[in-house]
Amino acid sequence: MLPKKYATTDNKERVRVEDTGLIKKEYVRKKRKLTYLGMPSGEMRDILAWKDYFEKCTAVEIDDQMRNQLMLNVINSGLNGKISILYGDIEKILIKGSDEFNNKLQFPYDVVFLDCFGTIVYRELQRVKAITSLIEKQKGSDFLLLLTFNIRERKYCDQSIGTVLNKIEKELLGYYLQDDKAKLKINKIMGWYKADKTEEMYRQKIFGSYFIKTMAEERGFKVHVYPPIFYLGFKGSPMIHFAFKLMSGTESPTKEVSDQTIFNIINLNIKEVSNGRVFVRKQQAPTVGM
Amino acid sequence: MLKKSKLIIKPKEEYAYGHIIKALAGGLYPNKFHVIREYIQNAFDAVIDWKSSKNDKNIAITVSIQKPSIFIHDNGTGMDRHTLNEYRKVGFSKKIIGESVGFRGIGKLAGISIAKKLIVTTSPFGTAEKYTLVFDAEAMLKDIDELKKKRANIPLNTLIEKHTKLSSDIEEKDKHYTMVELHEIKSDSKILFDKAKLIDYISKNAPVPFDPNFSHAKDIEDGIKKFVNDYGCVDLSVDAQKIYKPFAQNLKAPQLIVVPDSKDKKKFIALCWYCEHQDKGQVKPIEISGLVYRYKNFAVGDNYLTRTTIWNTSSHLAFYFIGEVYIIDTSIVPTSQRDDFEQSANRDKFYKAAEIISNQLNVVARESSDVRRAEEYVQRGVEVISSIDTDVKRKEPSLKVLGVQKIAEIVNVIDNIEKRKKNIPKEDKKTKLLANQVVKKAKKLLKEVEDAGKSEKGEFDIVKKLKLESQAEQVYTTAVRTLKDFFVENPEDLEKALKAFHQNLTKVFSKKTE
């Protein structure tokens, strides 16, 4: 038997239950079956779990063995004709709009799930470009964006994350021009985020949320961020899962303003899935006021 | 599951140069679609095998184009590890001539000529495992080229072993299927991604069912089943589109012809069903007209093969029909290309015996065309007579000038109908009655026109008008008779020609008399 490249876990399946709730809501709200762009892997558990809500799916897969297995499952489950497979690197495909073989993405999608999307750091320019391109191509259409990232455990704050944290800090300070005490508190809290000993998931939480929120707002979407979920995935690797609702705004030339403020976003609790249960983590980052 | 096995290449020959495989794979399939057919054939065998043991309705072949690959999937028997592993041994073939469709044994490797990798995944019923064989054709062909450069030699099966990998994984116990992926179709075979062309090819060549929209489908199928024991078809879809055999519109009810063995008249060697075109001429579109040979319900050759092998005369009449010729005698086997049957005494005997088909179809076509012609003459007669009748009633002045032609036209109508009345089928009482009516009316009209001519003495009779001498008159009547004979089928042109003739005569002779 070949070593597995990827397999689902109980935790992952529990996270899926959370996503199912969001997808069902979209389906009810839009009163029609949805279109899906995802990376379902060979077992395509996401598509199988959500197939009743989906009309058409685009699957992206880079690995030929996984792609072969995916196609087998597509046919064995009678879904042939409903799923088209793009072959290659998701980032390149999002940027180009098609794969090397001229199989095209069919924008817009109602649900986009970029699963196992590496780690998020600004340094990875191509990844940023890919997400930007996705949001630009979705312009004018509401959609649910699900993102799962690996958390690379480090004992320090990555420089590119640090840059964004500084930006967030600056933005927060802007709200307290006269209030030195509050400013100090912000400095202290952001200092906690940047500290080497702070667990990476907290940094990732505000980094990921802030990154998608600001980028989508600049491109005409109002954004709602759901509390991110931390879990241990395949081979015990730590993961963080985000869900965003992007709502097409009023086409105003300036950026959209979402209902959630930057304070709301930073203060989002991290949820955790473990042993088949979902709960709000006991340990949370310090909250910012206002 | 493995009933009998047969080695086509003998052990000694296994030491053949590796590049033989290249030549085999490349040279066997000038038509890239044949490669797809090979895998559909294997899939079909697995389906038939499964159906023979289980009464399972949801058995199908699925073809899917997912660039850069093409997938061919069936939920037939599936293979166990051992059978899949035998794929790596060239020469192995579970298939026995005449018993299964893909009897060549080499068919399974067809993919290496068009794709970079061949990936076969299979799971037999009752085993909680699936097996995957990856055949890295690109690497293997590169290896062969390298060896060739070095003038080196390597046993074929060692070479294949080196470039294939068999692995297993868990699977649900009751799953049974085989999927072939032609991974990364090479640039010279991109035509396979043309979905319309692929569907067209499959619909004409694979054992797919008759289209439920084809009104004669059931009758035809019932007919075939009576004579062809192993008749079978399979649900097949290309990217969720169900594929059926093509059919044409406006066809008469299907008929059967059995081709008996020349020696043993009780033995049938083939069965033909055909539908005749209801309208005049060939069935349209031409690509689906004519007859096609079927061997285990796969096409052998195209509509021209039957035309050239069973028609000696009037072969164009073949295309006035649509139909198939099912081979029952399994000693007649198709070539690996399936563009004809293997040359053999049996084949030649079969071709000879099959002339019964062309003989019958030619007769049918001629009868129909006689009938059609008779009907046409009646129809044309109705038009001509009614038009002349109106002229007569209106006292049309041209009638005076063209009296001769009109008479000729009426005489033609009467002649033509009387000559062909016998071809109108008895059942067609309506046309028979119409024919009699037209003739009756024509005869009456003839008298009227002749009288009209007489009443306008000299006016319409150009001979008198131009005071032609007896020799000139003879030339005139000969010319008119010749024209009439010449244009016997075409009174309108006759009218035109005569009119021009009369005008010219008038011009020339009036000058002369001046």
Ligand SMILES: C[S@@+](CC[C@H](N)C(=O)[O-])C[C@H]1O[C@@H](n2cnc3c(N)ncnc32)[C@H](O)[C@@H]1O
């Ligand atoms: C985590 S799995 C997906 C699981 C699935 N979404 C689910 O919910 O069960 C990620 C899949 O994406 C593929 N993949 C990883 N990185 C990729 C990339 N950069 N481009 C395309 N596919 C990629 C992997 O081979 C794997 O099959």
